[in-house]
Every structure is written in C-alpha cells, then in structure tokens.
Amino acid sequence: MFDVLLRILGPYLIPVALFTATYIINYFINKNLMNTIEEKEAKVKHIVFSTKKRIDPTRYEGAIVVKGSAVMANCYFMKIIASIISFFGGEIDLYQKILNKGRRLAIARMLEDAQLHGADTVYNVRIATTSINGFELYAYGTAVREKTQ
C-alpha cells in the first residue's frame, strides 16, 4: 500500500517539500524586513516629503538630490502562484505586497540620506520601478533645510 503511494507521489515529494520550505523561510524574512522598515521609518519620521514642485526660496536653502533604492527578489514560488492566479485572472496580492515593501524601504533610505545632509523637507519626490532579476524600487527628490535667521 505504502509502496504504491510512494511510487505515485514520489516525483512530487521533493518539489512540494522545497516549495513549503521556501514559503516558510520567506515568511520569516518578510517579518524581519518589516521590522527593519519600521525601524528606519521611525528614525526619519520628522522629515516631511511631498511631490510638490515649487520651493519657497525665501524659506529654504541647501538644495541637494537625495536618493534611495531597494531591489526585491522575485521568488520562484511567487512566480508559480502568480502563474496559477493569472490563469483565472485577478489581483496578484503577493507582488503588490512585495512592491509596496520595497517602495517603503526605498523612501526610508531616501529620507535617511536627507537626514545625513541635515535636511528637514524633501520636495518633488519621484518613484521609479524597473526589473533586473527582481524588482528595483527607486525614490529620489530634492532635500532642503529651513533657513536659520
């Protein structure tokens, strides 16, 4: 009985085991990543950023481009799940989550860069996305600091 079952399911055992293992590891990596993002965001909470283009020249000084980027992995198990979902059509939740995480990380890194330059406001923030063996999220903007009287 067991022999027959093993012969039928045998070829699928290793892929299924790998799939489950990577899914579990991914869960912990994502949890860790969330902690890092929240830590970074808490440090730069005081910096205001917007997509506003015009800077009041009488109030601010020391303009400089600040940037932050993050490359997120495009996991194999995500590809498998996404291809199953796209057969029926609909929203691919996994990709949306990973892209949002990457975007938050990129913005946090950009704000850290601004903090390094002693800036308190970031104007004209733009966010770009590309794919190289994964997804790259890139955020950049103009950091300025308030004029000291």
Place this chain on the structure above:
Amino acid sequence: MIVVNCEEIPGKKIIEVKGLVQGNTVRTKHAGRDFMAVLKNLVGGELTGYTELLVEARRQATERMMAQANELKANAIINVRFATSSVMSGAAELYVYGTAVTVEDI
C-alpha cells in the same frame, strides 16, 4: 555643482540656460553575485548585491553628467531625472539627464 530635481534652486537665481546634459552607464555584477541572487530568489527578501550595483552605477552616471555640465561651464543642474532599463538579465542601463544652468546668489 548643485544638482536638484526641482525647477528652481532656493536662494539662487538662474541667469543662463546652457542646455541638456546627460550621463549613462551599463553595468553588471560578477557571476558569483548573480549566483547568490539566484539563491536569494528561492526564499525572497532583498537582493543587496543588486541594490549596491545600482547605487554605484547611478553615482557614475551622475558624475558623467556633471562632467558634461562642467565642460559647458555651468555651475548647477536642475530638473534631474533618472531612468533605468534592463538590457539583459543581471545588467542594467542607468540614464541620468537634466538641464545645465548658471546660477548666482539672489
């Protein structure tokens, strides 16, 4: 050299527009890094090797753009935009462009 991605620089006045300046670079990481990325793709998370590569490459592209602005005798670049495209797996083209201008204090 002042580099901003806004249309004006606070505290400065634009007195002359010198024209468009640009810089680009196509870069890859060595095979070892690519292999590590493949392993990382098994479990997910961030690909730090590629983040590093892109930061480095973008800096080089920006330097090339600034060198071009220097040749035009400009002292600032405004309205800077970054663009990226992947030309093959593991290689990326970074393209930076902006407007070179001469500014002076108000």
